[in-house]
Amino acid sequence: MLFAGAFRQQYGAVCFRHGNAGSAIEILVITSRDSGRWVIPKGWPMKGKKPFEAAAIEAWEEAGVRGTVKKKPVGRYTYLKELDNGDVGPCIVDMFQIEVTDISSDFKERDQRILEWVSPDEAARRVREIELKSLLVQFEPQGRKKRVRG
Numbered sequence: 306m307l308f309a310g311a312f313r314q315q316y317g318a319v320c321f322r323h324g325n326a327g328s329a330i331e332i333l334v335i336t337s338r339d340s341g342r343w344v345i346p347k348g349w350p351m352k353g354k355k356p357f358e359a360a361a362i363e364a365w366e367e368a369g370v371r372g373t374v375k376k377k378p379v380g381r382y383t384y385l386k387e388l389d390n391g392d393v394g395p396c397i398v399d400m401f402q403i404e405v406t407d408i409s410s411d412f413k414e415r416d417q418r419i420l421e422w423v424s425p426d427e428a429a430r431r432v433r434e435i436e437l438k439s440l441l442v443q444f445e446p447q448g449r450k451k452r453v454r455g
Contacts, residue, residue: 312383315398316356317347318364319379319444320372322405322422331422332441333405334431335368338417339387343431346370347398360401368420369412372405375447382436400440402447 320333334343348363350356361374378399386396423431429442 311395313386313394313396314350315347315396316350316360316363317345317398317400318360318374318403319345319400319441320364320368320370320403320405321444321446330425330444330446332425332428332444333368333370334421334423334428336419338414341419342433343428345400345428345432345437356399357401360399361403364403366413367418369409369415370403370405371407371409372403375402377401377447379444379447380440382434382440384434384437398437404446 321330322333323329324331333345335346336342337344346360346364346367348359348367351359351362354362355376356378357374357376361371364370379402380400381397382400383395383397385393388394425441425444429438432438432441
């Protein structure tokens with residue numbers, strides 16, 4: 306049996322910052338705890354927390370970053386997760402943008418992961434999931450649109 310049950314929901318964070326040039330952005334990629342492959346911070350829904358809040362908590366616990374979180378997802382992707390019981394479960398990950406303003410070296414999973422800030426193209430090259438690659442390579446921070454008065 307390939308899939309055990311229906312799609313499971315997760316929430317993830319596209320953590321970004323502005324590079325030295327000011328205009329170019331960098332995206333945070335981290336290694337997974339089990340396989341060591343490149344991923345973005347993500348996790349399961351949390352009781353009493355809204356999706357964007359859960360994504361922000363995952364970014365803090367997995368990567369030690371905090372910042373301004375957008376309440377609406379910037380995209381989603383699917384992947385197959387190997388579950389603790391050995392089954393494979395399809396997951397849908399709603400992605401939330403976090404503009405990082407605070408970086409700490411003291412966070413919950415600091416000894417279990419490697420973190421790197423890279424260009425959107427490099428982030429897309431490193432991750433395995435096709436839909437996530439597309440989301441990262443096309444990522445543009447969502448901000449307040451400037452009104453043009455005529």
